[in-house]
Amino acid sequence: MKICCILCDRYFTPDKMQIKKLRKHPHRIILCPECHERIAERVRKRKKLQSLKRHPEG
Template sequence: METVIIQSLKKVGDKGPMKICCILCDQYFTPDKKQVKQIRKHPHRIILCPECHERIADRVRKRKRQQPLNRHPEG
């Protein structure tokens, strides 16, 4: 598992804005308040930029729609 690259725009320990680097596209973005809280609490989690997150979510939704629901396999 890869770590999140966090670059604070102010002094270390300051609660100011931060920039995060997406691990898929290497694009820097500013996370929303909920993501900032998650990053401070769990700094080793993987965070994606909103564009990559939406792209992956669309692919997952499409795959889920195409799969048949076989919850109880026979046998």
């Protein structure tokens, strides 16, 4: 099974969990591992900055 990433338009083979989710919910959006990691890294950075703004040290 080949899936097309909606962000970069590259085809990739999903892992077993992604295939299972696709079969149960075919309308879901799936990202390739590279795009998923890139977005996850940005979210982690944003959350880290938000936590520093709420709890300034010093």
